[in-house]
Amino acid sequence: MPEPWYHAGLKFRCLGAECGDCCSGKNGSGAVWVNAPEMLDLAKHLGLPFDEFTRKYVRQIGERYSLVEKPNFDCVFYEAGKGCTVYEARPTQCRTYPFWNKVMAAKEYWKLEAKACPGIGADETVVTGEEIARNVVEDRRRFPEGRQGI
Ligand code: SF4
Numbered sequence: 001m002p003e004p005w006y007h008a009g010l011k012f013r014c015l016g017a018e019c020g021d022c023c024s025g026k027n028g029s030g031a032v033w034v035n036a037p038e039m040l041d042l043a044k045h046l047g048l049p050f051d052e053f054t055r056k057y058v059r060q061i062g063e064r065y066s067l068v069e070k071p072n073f074d075c076v077f078y079e080a081g082k083g084c085t086v087y088e089a090r091p092t093q094c095r096t097y098p099f100w101n102k103v104m105a106a107k108e109y110w111k112l113e114a115k116a117c118p119g120i121g122a123d124e125t126v127v128t129g130e131e132i133a134r135n136v137v138e139d140r141r142r143f144p145e146g147r148q149g150i
């Protein structure tokens, strides 16, 4: 099997709280998809019963579930200047970004994603091809049919 185009690694460093573009409502409304295990992890992390967690923090979109948004479209768990307040329990979609299957499908898509994520090419920090591939596999496993809606 040929090596993926990113096998030598790519320049990326998440700018974290000083950025927050993928968590804030800067680019409008979006979905942060969560499945049952991810909701359970988040509920446990927050010390809440599952029912209470879903009532407060989850909305249904079609047949799937997403974290709710604040009125300004920020993720409910995003705090400006602080970042993700549930970082250790953040769902797969957040953990694997920007190394999503659809982004890594071609170099052109990666370059396009740089418009949304300032961490791409931020400095000389390199994420290895192996690490990227692990994220792609995880993303594909979690979203085998793609991630329609975002
Ligand atoms: S759960 Fe955390 S990492 Fe994911 S979008 Fe919300 S604030 Fe960002």
Ligand code: SF4
Pocket (backbone or CB within 6 Å): 013, 014, 015, 016, 017, 019, 020, 021, 022, 023, 097, 098, 116, 117, 118, 119, 120
């Ligand atoms: S948009 Fe990119 S650099 Fe900014 S917080 Fe998200 S992953 Fe990090």
